Amino acid sequence: MYELLSRTLLKINPQYARAMACHATHLASKFVHNRPPESLRRKVMGLEFPGPIGMAAGFDKHGELYPALSEIGFGFVEIGSVVPQPEHQRSRGLEVVAANLMRYSHPHPIPLGVSLSMNRKTPFAQMFQDYLIGMRGLWKYADYFVINLGVRAGPDLHLQENRAALYKVLTNVKDEQRRLNSEHGAYRPLVVKIDQHRGDTNALLCCVRDYCFDGLILGGDKHQGGNQGESNRTLTGLANAVRILSADTAVISVGGICTPQDVANHLSAGAALIQIYSGLVASGPMLPRRINMHLSNTSID
Numbered sequence: 564m565y566e567l568l569s570r571t572l573l574k575i576n577p578q579y580a581r582a583m584a585c586h587a588t589h590l591a592s593k594f595v596h597n598r599p600p601e602s603l604r605r606k607v608m609g610l611e612f613p614g615p616i617g618m619a620a621g622f623d624k625h626g627e628l629y630p631a632l633s634e635i636g637f638g639f640v641e642i643g644s645v646v647p648q649p650e651h652q653r654s655r656g657l658e659v660v661a662a663n664l665m666r667y668s669h670p671h672p673i674p675l676g677v678s679l680s681m682n683r684k685t686p687f688a689q690m691f692q693d694y695l696i697g698m699r700g701l702w703k704y705a706d707y708f709v710i711n712l713g714v715r716a717g718p719d720l721h722l723q724e725n726r727a728a729l730y731k732v733l734t735n736v737k738d739e740q741r742r743l744n745s746e747h748g749a750y751r752p753l754v755v756k757i758d759q760h761r762g763d764t765n766a767l768l769c770c771v772r773d774y775c776f777d778g779l780i781l782g783g784d785k786h787q788g789g790n791q792g793e794s795n796r797t798l799t800g801l802a803n804a805v806r807i808l809s810a811d812t813a814v815i816s817v818g819g820i821c822t823p824q825d826v827a828n829h830l831s832a833g834a835a836l837i838q839i840y841s842g843l844v845a846s847g848p849m850l851p852r853r854i855n856m857h858l859s860n861t862s863i864d
């Protein structure tokens with residue numbers, strides 16, 4: 564029933580389908596407490612994840628749905644992307660997010676990641692500052708941060724011609740991580756999110772490795788139920804990333820992962836964690852539970 568309605572809404576306007584998924588998640592969380600089975604627990608980037616399936620950024624932009632998402636079987640949730648200042652039809656800004664997150668008790672039931680981005684009006688030369696503002700403002704409330712390079716508001720940091728701007732962002736966020744770690748006495752892993760179909764992925768992977776980031780989110784196929792060729796390419800790209808990065812850098816896979824078997828395939832290819840977005844919108848709030856059940860009955864090699 565949910566899937567039929569969602570398919571119809573996706574054809575009319577994807578925003579309606581997302582709104583229905585939000586309501587359904589909220590409602591489901593009142594009746595079900597689908598914590599992942601104990602066998603799926605894992606330690607990644609120094610954090611305890613009750614399960615490997617996470618909610619991808621963009622669904623819970625301001626951290627309002629985090630408590631509901633943590634009840635329906637997710638092992639972690641990434642909120643945002645957060646930008647410093649409110650921006651029409653994009654974000655209500657960092658202060659609203661901070662006000663939401665400060666209500667949640669610590670330690671969080673499941674890791675809460677915060678994806679960071681930049682405001683459209685920020686001059687390109689200053690874009691690194693927006694990531695630093697996000698880290699400073701939310702250090703106390705996040706379990707890890709994501710530097711989202713897939714930003715459409717600024718220069719495309721995937722491209723060779725913007726390599727100097729990329730280095731500036733990466734150097735500054737790593738320095739700030741060290742500074743905030745010693746100021747607060749609390750370490751927060753830093754993860755870089757890239758799209759493996761934009762720019763020279765191997766060069767970006769080498770940057771992530773050389774700058775010693777804690778993790779990489781590798782965005783792949785965006786099409787739900789994409790063809791076999793596409794998903795094989797994405798899995799090959801994932802295995803390549805795992806090979807290039809050191810064992811200390813966790814690889815999180817996202818994009819086109821919609822079924823329990825997709826998740827098993829990505830874990831087999833070397834992903835430490837998986838994120839989903841469209842799959843939840845299309846299949847509804849019982850999907851994380853279905854995936855967890857499948858994984859707990861499957862051996863991943």
Ligand SMILES: Cc1cc2nc3c(=O)[nH]c(=O)nc-3n(C[C@H](O)[C@H](O)[C@H](O)COP(=O)(O)O)c2cc1C
Binds near residue numbers: 619644782818840
């Ligand atoms: C409406 C929408 C908004 C999104 N917003 C963000 C965002 O703010 N930051 C981000 O890093 N990714 C964002 N994403 C990308 C998702 O996190 C994810 O990488 C992408 O949807 C591919 O996963 P999927 O195939 O499971 O949907 C967004 C995706 C959608 C569909």
